[in-house]
Amino acid sequence: MISSLRGTVAHLGLSSAVLEVGGVGMAVQATPQTLSALRLGEEARVSTALIVREDSLTLFAFADDDEREVFDILLTVSGVGPRLALAVLAVLDPESIRVAAHTEDSKAFTKVPGIGPKVAGRIVLELKGKLVPHGTGESGPVAVVTAGTEAWKPQVVEALSSLGWSEKDASATVDKALKDSPGLAERGDVPEILRATLRWLGQDGARMRGGRG
Incomplete structure (x- = not known):
């Protein structure tokens, strides 16, 4: 089992990244929060889980x-x-x-x-019984990567779509989440906007029902 990776970030997307480890590029899937803490060209360590299927091997990466x-x-x-x-x-x-x-x-x-x-x-x-609370529940800080103000929304929508939302619902949710935070949209900080949107969802309950089972 591949339980962790340490290497140089060779590629960074909104739903995946590639870490070069010993000359081999290892593709990983991760949450926007985990990916936003990585820096292209810099060394990083992530915890990983390898999921084996008959037709695929997929690595999922985590902050810790x-x-x-x-x-x-x-x-x-x-x-x-x-x-x-x-x-x-x-x-x-x-x-x-x-x-x-x-x-x-x-x-x-x-x-x-x-x-x-x-x-x-x-x-x-x-x-029930498998997970027991042991902390405050506060999330750690997430690094911010600034993007152009005209480019941020498609990137945020793409990240949310990779997590299961339809493009239409993702776009509408971002607009609602930023309604009271116009400064975020003006700065165009993609990871920060993702955090704000996910936090908005977490605080206000199940707002998007399209396509759920």
């Missing part, structure tokens, strides 16, 4: 071992695959997931695209 642990536990829930588990971590930080599971707060999971009430209830039921 705690995120990977929660990801692995989410995969034990019936019907939750790696993409959905990653989407959960994009909306809820590990401690928030622990708290939601421990307090049987199924509504917290309906904030994630692709998760409706039935699936959320199953997640809580199967995670």
Whole structure:
């Protein structure tokens, strides 16, 4: 099992990155928060989980071992695959997931695209006892990479779409999330706008229902 990678960031996208390790480029999938902390051309370390399928080998990367642990536990829930588990971590930080599971707060999971009430209830039921809160639930700082003001929205929409939202819903959600924060749009800080949008979703509940099961 490949449990971590340390190497130079050779490519950086909104849903994936490539770390060059010993001359080999290793592609990883990750949340926008994890990717926003990486810097092109600089060395980075990420915790990883290798998902093996009959026709593919996919590496998922995380900011630390705690995120990977929660990801692995989410995969034990019936019907939750790696993409959905990653989407959960994009909306809820590990401690928030622990708290939601421990307090049987199924509504917290309906904030994630692709998760409706039935699936959320199953997640809580199967995670009960597996995850115990042990911190404040506060997320760590995320580095900011500035983009041009005309280019930021397509990038943000693309990142949200990779997590399960339709392009139309993603665009509408970004507009609503930034309604009270016009300064973010003016600066065009893509990671910061992503954080604001995901935080808006996390604080205000399940706002987007299109395409959920």
